[in-house]
Amino acid sequence: MEVCSQLPVLPLDRPVPQHVLRRRGAISLGTSSALFGGPSPRQLCKRRGGVSYNSADQAVLYLHLLGDVKQRGPGPSEPVRGAPHSHVKVDYQRFHCHQGPVRPGARGLKSHRRRLSFQRGLKSRHLRQRPSGPQHLLDQVYNCQVKCMLDKVDSWDFDIFMFDRATNGNGLVTLTFHLFLQLGLTRLFRLDPIKLRSFLVMVQADYHQRNPYHNSLHATDVTQAMYCFLRQPKLATTLSSCDMLLALVAAVTHDLDHPGVNQGFLVRTGHHLAALYKNSSVLESHHWRCAVSLLRESGLLDHLPITDRSERLGSLILATDISQQNRYLARFREHLDREDLSMADPSHRHLVLQITMKCADICNPCRVWRLSSQWSSRVTAEFFHQGDVEKKHGMAVSPLCDRLSDSTAHIQAGFIRHVVEPLFREWCRFSCTSLSHRMLAHLYRNPYHLHRRDLPASLDHSLQI
Numbered sequence: 001m002e003v004c005s006q007l008p009v010l011p012l013d014r015p016v017p018q019h020v021l022r023r024r025g026a027i028s029l030g031t032s033s034a035l036f037g038g039p040s041p042r043q044l045c046k047r048r049g050g051v052s053y054n055s056a057d058q059a060v061l062y063l064h065l066l067g068d069v070k071q072r073g074p075g076p077s078e079p080v081r082g083a084p085h086s087h088v089k090v091d092y093q094r095f096h097c098h099q100g101p102v103r104p105g106a107r108g109l110k111s112h113r114r115r116l117s118f119q120r121g122l123k124s125r126h127l128r129q130r131p132s133g134p135q136h137l138l139d140q141v142y143n144c145q146v147k148c149m150l151d152k153v154d155s156w157d158f159d160i161f162m163f164d165r166a167t168n169g170n171g172l173v174t175l176t177f178h179l180f181l182q183l184g185l186t187r188l189f190r191l192d193p194i195k196l197r198s199f200l201v202m203v204q205a206d207y208h209q210r211n212p213y214h215n216s217l218h219a220t221d222v223t224q225a226m227y228c229f230l231r232q233p234k235l236a237t238t239l240s241s242c243d244m245l246l247a248l249v250a251a252v253t254h255d256l257d258h259p260g261v262n263q264g265f266l267v268r269t270g271h272h273l274a275a276l277y278k279n280s281s282v283l284e285s286h287h288w289r290c291a292v293s294l295l296r297e298s299g300l301l302d303h304l305p306i307t308d309r310s311e312r313l314g315s316l317i318l319a320t321d322i323s324q325q326n327r328y329l330a331r332f333r334e335h336l337d338r339e340d341l342s343m344a345d346p347s348h349r350h351l352v353l354q355i356t357m358k359c360a361d362i363c364n365p366c367r368v369w370r371l372s373s374q375w376s377s378r379v380t381a382e383f384f385h386q387g388d389v390e391k392k393h394g395m396a397v398s399p400l401c402d403r404l405s406d407s408t409a410h411i412q413a414g415f416i417r418h419v420v421e422p423l424f425r426e427w428c429r430f431s432c433t434s435l436s437h438r439m440l441a442h443l444y445r446n447p448y449h450l451h452r453r454d455l456p457a458s459l460d461h462s463l464q465i
């Protein structure tokens with residue numbers, strides 16, 4: 001594998017010329033697709049390599065690389081040259097030489113998923129260690145891309161999907177760590193960067209990557225949106241640093257351990273969480289308890305005398321229960337109508353934070369179509385998957401979950417009209433900024449795109465005429 005250690009920052013929105021690629025010949029574990037170039041932006045989005053491991057041999061990682069691969073320097077053993085799809089076997093113990101061999105008893109700990117799963121151990125070690133050898137060189141290739149994107153993290157058009165690929169699926173850790181620095185929270189609260197990173201690694205690992213929608217990418221997107229909102233003048237000038245800290249923690253943890261099915265499903269199948277939380281805000285209560293447990297496990301905030309920390313975090317996460325939207329919105333609307341919302345009043349500030357959390361959670365239809373369309377496809381895929389499971393077990397199919405009678409356009413139209421628009425209209429009254437107007441503009445424009453996407457091509461053509 002040939003790796004260049006000094007690479008200039010490459011723009012992510014343009015294909016890399018072939019001659020540059022040939023000269024660099026760089027391939028990294030998590031490199032941005034931009035490095036591999038290609039004629040179309042669509043191809044830019046495709047990863048050309050991957051990593052896997054064999055559970056029978058946990059000391060070895062397999063790199064799967066597309067194209068002609070040549071090795072230089074100490075690194076992966078047994079390189080394969082010339083094959084169109086090369087597999088390079090990497091001695092994992094050499095990557096992490098000071099970790100020592102995998103303990104024979106380690107497999108016995110598998111059942112304690114929440115504490116010491118193989119994946120969490122693997123990820124956290126990988127992120128906590130000082131990079132060494134080939135990994136260090138590989139990191140440099142894509143760190144340039146990530147840095148370039150993070151410079152624009154306050155942009156409403158931030159491409160979270162590309163960012164996640166550029167960070168090799170570690171978008172949540174990378175972005176949130178950066179935002180803590182950016183808001184000065186790490187310095188102000190004297191947060192231990194190692195604890196912060198290990199907390200974020202655990203958070204990321206506790207999202208289910210198999211869920212099309214409720215996974216760590218959604219949490220990263222919500223966190224990025226939260227950051228954009230926190231920078232709005234109404235909030236930036238009135239919220240305390242403690243408010244901001246809690247808001248970021250709530251955003252990044254608000255869907256922890258989401259099973260990919262809704263509360264109705266858990267209640268109807270007699271899931272233990274439904275019994276535990278008495279069929280009320282079942283998932284949100286679980287996300288909150290998971291967040292508290294990971295905060296404890298990491299010890300991140302242990303040194304801070306923040307009173308009611310857990311309760312305040314809980315009330316932000318519980319506010320994302322969509323079935324309670326009208327209750328929150330009515331309170332917010334009343335204050336706006338009476339014009340008596342005072343950001344000096346802690347209870348009013350907290351209500352505003354809850355509304356901010358709700359906005360961040362369901363802002364995906366307010367993103368630019370390029371991003372919004374991906375979210376609507378993902379959420380529909382998750383709904384339909386639940387419907388498939390219900391059909392398979394002879395249960396009644398939940399609303400919006402039947403792939404035979406529901407469609408993405410239909411689901412989005414209802415969601416936007418009844419849920420998103422009422423919330424963002426009030427938000428716009430509260431924070432009347434260019435960002436708010438932009439979000440509303442996308443919200444009104446996106447259904448038009450959706451409608452066109454669902455039309456047969458011939459009909460779409462006739463409409464254009």
Ligand SMILES: Nc1ncnc2c1ncn2[C@@H]1O[C@@H]2COP(=O)(O)O[C@H]2[C@H]1O
Nearest residue numbers: 320322362364365375376379411412415
């Ligand atoms: N684009 C979307 N289309 C339809 N429903 C959505 C969309 N985005 C979010 N939701 C729903 O809004 C809910 C907010 O709370 P949850 O994350 O529990 O589950 C979410 C989805 O059910």
